[in-house]
Amino acid sequence: MRLAPEDRIGETLDDSLRFISVIGVGAYGVVYKAEDLYDGTLYAVKALCKDGLDAKQKLLQSRELYLHARVQSHPNILSLYRVLDTEDTIYVILQYCPDGDLFTCITEKNLYRGNDSLIKHVFSQLISAVQHCHSVGIYHRDLKPENILVDDEGRTVYLADFGLATTDDYSSDFGCGSLFYMSPECQREASNSSTLPSSGYKVHTPMTNESSDNSSTVFATASNDVWALGIILINLCCQRNPWKRACSQTDGTYRSYVQNPSTLLSILPISRELNSLLNRIFDRNPKTRIGLLELSTIVSNCKTFTRRMRPAPLVSSKYLAYQRQQQQELRKLQEANGYMNSAYAPNAHIGLPWPPTPHLPNQWKSPYTPTLPVPFPVLTPNSATSPEYNVPITAPLFATDTNWPCHNSQAVNYLPPTPIPSQNDSEVSGYPAQRAPVAAASPYASGFVLCPAPPGRSPNMIDAPRKSL
Numbered sequence: 038m039r040l041a042p043e044d045r046i047g048e049t050l051d052d053s054l055r056f057i058s059v060i061g062v063g064a065y066g067v068v069y070k071a072e073d074l075y076d077g078t079l080y081a082v083k084a085l086c087k088d089g090l091d092a093k094q095k096l097l098q099s100r101e102l103y104l105h106a107r108v109q110s111h112p113n114i115l116s117l118y119r120v121l122d123t124e125d126t127i128y129v130i131l132q133y134c135p136d137g138d139l140f141t142c143i144t145e146k147n148l149y150r151g152n153d154s155l156i157k158h159v160f161s162q163l164i165s166a167v168q169h170c171h172s173v174g175i176y177h178r179d180l181k182p183e184n185i186l187v188d189d190e191g192r193t194v195y196l197a198d199f200g201l202a203t204t205d206d207y208s209s210d211f212g213c214g215s216l217f218y219m220s221p222e223c224q225r226e227a228s229n230s231s232t233l234p235s236s237g238y239k240v241h242t243p244m245t246n247e248s249s250d251n252s253s254t255v256f257a258t259a260s261n262d263v264w265a266l267g268i269i270l271i272n273l274c275c276q277r278n279p280w281k282r283a284c285s286q287t288d289g290t291y292r293s294y295v296q297n298p299s300t301l302l303s304i305l306p307i308s309r310e311l312n313s314l315l316n317r318i319f320d321r322n323p324k325t326r327i328g329l330l331e332l333s334t335i336v337s338n339c340k341t342f343t344r345r346m347r348p349a350p351l352v353s354s355k356y357l358a359y360q361r362q363q364q365q366e367l368r369k370l371q372e373a374n375g376y377m378n379s380a381y382a383p384n385a386h387i388g389l390p391w392p393p394t395p396h397l398p399n400q401w402k403s404p405y406t407p408t409l410p411v412p413f414p415v416l417t418p419n420s421a422t423s424p425e426y427n428v429p430i431t432a433p434l435f436a437t438d439t440n441w442p443c444h445n446s447q448a449v450n451y452l453p454p455t456p457i458p459s460q461n462d463s464e465v466s467g468y469p470a471q472r473a474p475v476a477a478a479s480p481y482a483s484g485f486v487l488c489p490a491p492p493g494r495s496p497n498m499i500d501a502p503r504k505s506l
Contacts, residue, residue, distance in 0.1 A: 042067040045084070050128060051121055054080060065098070070133065080118070083129040097200070102129065104175050105199045113166040115186055115197040132186075132195065139194060139269075140182035148191040149273045153342045156273045159194050161336055163269065166196040167262055168329045176258035177202050179214045180265035182272055207255040220264035221283040222256040222323055260323035263332065267318030274342045275305050283319075295321070308341045 042059045046069075049055050054071040057079075061068045066085040073080065085098055102120055109117045116132040142148045149156050163185065170177060177184075177199065184198040201213055211225055264283070271279050279301055280291040294300040302312040314335055317327040327335075 042069075045069065049074070050082065054082065054130070056082070071130075079133040079135075081131040081133045083131060085127040085129065087125055087127060098127065101200045101202070102127075104202045104204070107173060108170050108175055108199075111166055111169040113162045113193070113195055114169070115195040131197075134186040134188045134195060136187040136189075136191060138183050139185040139187055139272075142187050142191050143182055143272055143276055146191070147276070150276050151343060155192065156270075156342050157336060157339065158192065160266075160270055160273060161333065162194050163196065164266065164329055164333045164336065166194075167266065168333065170196075170202075171259055171262070171329065174204050174206075175199075175202055176205070176208075177262055177265075178208070178210075178258060179218075180262055180269065181215050181218050182269060185269075203258060205258060208258050209255045211256070214261075214265070216282050217278050218265040218268045219283060220256070220261045220323070221285075221321055223261050223264075224282065224284050226284055226286070257323045260326045263318060263326055263329065266332070267315055270311075270318075270342075271301075271305065271307075271315070274307055274311065277305075279305065294319070306343050306345065308344045310339055311342045314339065 042062055045056050045067075046058060047056060050071065053074055055074055056069045056071050058070045059067060060070050060081060066083055069082045069084065071080045071082045072078070087095065090098075102117070105115075105117050108114050115134075118130045118132070121128040121130070136142060143150075149159070167177065167180070177196070179198065179201040180196075184196070186195045186197050187193070188195065203210075211223060212219070213223065268278060271277070280288045280294070282288050283291050285292040285295050290300070290304075298316050299312070301307060301315060302309065307315070314327075314332075317335075318332070320326040
């Protein structure tokens, strides 16, 4: 009978290691935190259950341990100390990393985003570990942050989990690994016939579901690891993945990147230097994709990985152009009527609600807000129609001299006095409560404040509350 993972806590392994807690649970085993009873050293013990496994699965377990033991001498590969084989379980004693895996440090602890020096330090270690594996003919095939352990507050990383590692330079196990980190050739997608060797390959036509005589039968495992390193580098810099899968048939973001190599520069806060490097890493041709030696050199010489993104505009450029046209037309109307209001001259607040009417509570929500036909269009940020309008548009009234009904009189150049906020709005509007007189009910009593009086009207005629503003 298989025990629950928590049932082993407190047990002693080989009379020297006592299980303290459960670190993680996987499909094939449990990882425990264990303490040496003699010197107090902490270890991670991976318990691989043997019950219910067929001969092939047991062979894969042994293969994983064998490949891990061959490369574990590198300082950035998780150390494997010993293996204990019992009747029902294989116990693998591994190096313990208290800071967890790289995925947790990226997403939860936020250790790397914006810290270019730490990103370079950590990623260089990772390149060195993968380069060591390739030098002895071992290819990981499952590089991702979850399989990288972290120590020293995120400054040191260790490559782990060789369950999908292989010694084959070319593999036919398509779809092997994690979908986010697979290269396109690992998913049977290649750019054209020049991307593959002349023997043993067929070319797959991307963007269609038709395969000609060119569907690939194997893919290069070393180049597949390089591709995964590029995704991990984006994880470190941006805390996200660039796309769900590197397949132009099903992923719109990757399809955009294939068509325009500057796509990542527009959607991610990466520097142009890093974007150029990623274009080398994400080369769809595995034969011309950058190698680990050159990758290590470029990363060490890279000055910056990230940049600050320019905030998105509040409105579209098309709307801003219409807005400038609206300003010019209103200014011409003011000049034609003999009144030049400097407050409504073109200003730096382009893109904000214009004219710059002061915002008061519930300005446009009142059912008494007056509306008048105006001779020019009042546009919104979502306007997509032509600026040529043949009929007037009814819009909320702005506090401009041309919109007041009394301004139609040619004999008098007159503007009504500034409306005074009601007593109930005094505190919200910023007026002292004791100085806010009660105004008569008027549709103009809430929401509008006029500009200074036009020439010919004495400033002393302006209401007292207006002078205090």
